[in-house]
Amino acid sequence: MNRTTLSLIAGTAALAAVTGFAAFRTPDTSGADTAEAAAQLPVERTSLLCPAPSVSDIAETTYTSFTPATKGTAASGRATLTAATEESADKTDGASKGKGKQQAAKPVLAPKAPGTPATGDTSGADSPALVGTAEGKFAPGWTVQETTEVAAGTGRGLQGVNCTAPDTEFWFPGASTAAERTDYVHLTNPDDSPAVVDIELYGKDGAIKSPVGEGITVKAHSSEPVLLSTLTEERQTNLTVHVSVRSGRVGAAVQALDDKIGGDWLAASTDPADTLILPGIPKDATSVRLVAFTPGDADADLKVRLASPNGLITPAGNETLHVKSGMTSAVDLGDVTRGEAGSLVLTPTDKAVPVVAALRVTRGKGDKQETAFIPATGPVGTRATSADNSGKGTTLSLTAPTATATVKVTASAGSGGGTAVTKTYTIKQGTTQNVDAPAPAGRKGTYALTVEPVSGGPVYAARTLAATEEGVPGFTVQTLPDDRGTVAVPEADQDLSVLQK
Known part of the structure; x- marks a missing residue:
């Protein structure tokens, strides 16, 4: 068998392994062009990583898992969320013959059915970082939310983060090494081999030298929290953190904790782009700070606009932002939303010029303030899901920056019972709407919201969770980019002529 034949077989096998599907059809002999668009098929495996939730002894954390019901999935499957260290134990036989396989810990959660x-x-x-895997019918659009309540101390309030897929590069504008801040970069390695990671810091004057941030080893099936203030002696209020992986892959998120005004998770900004959308600023925000960075060789000049319920407006005094190459820029926009x-x-x-950006949002006044972060994000795309919703404490924000769009929002059944409910909304061009999101009929427990564009332009979305404790307006904001529940699979033609070469 020659090399061409082996390459064909290997390529076909790889396609089938990734998608579980390969279509072969007899070529059309009519001479017409029979090329067809790639089919969108449900993914068969999804991995998610959740950072260790808190360093506080009084932290209370809830994990919520949800998979939207998706047509064309396998009849079987499973989804589990397990401590990262237990992944290693689950795969490790005894240290010597006769000891047998170690006992795996019970998963933090194990969903019973999609929907x-x-x-x-x-x-x-002491709650560890978690590694999640969903297969078969649980994989397409699998979403896990980590929500933590901390009653007092540094970072007190509500902290939330979507568990994310492992990757090799992350940008975090909005981090800090200021005296009042305690910021950690959490690195989680889901694989069997160590990962080697570099952490670069960029301040108002450019790159900050930090040999300590080079070549950080994250052991297999483990998580490593890196305190930013140990990487540099410089104290800067606004930093951009760049995480790049030399070998392997990791999940990464920044936990930003303030001594006086709470804290939250800072998720990674979307990849550098010349146009960015940061959706879902709470209407009662008392302070909004924009932090931006351009990794290229050219400066960026950005037009700053707010998509309000009535259209695009320009904040007075902050019409544009100049971002110098390789330097972090920040501007305080005040109460830019003005109640809307x-x-x-x-x-x-x-x-x-490509940039990355994020917002630090503050609610409340005086000693009753709380903060959250909104990174620039991608559009909803085909579908996006927000888990862990609770009725009055949930706000769903939808933005259509370039063209009017129609959007379908489905509230799932509750974790303890109830019936799914769907509503459709029209979001006018250039506007943001906090929609009256549906809740499941007869709801018991928490529920998920699934957003699906029906027609029109691209839609961007964010969900705010709010819970006031002792007068402090605790809140957290998660953006809703596409859930990547499907993958494009090209149709393969049968061509036996390659066997004769």
């Missing part, structure tokens, strides 16, 4: 949320709880400072729903829209004033 219904599953929840699990942990508490205290809003999303920030950044576009180039002239030359298109």
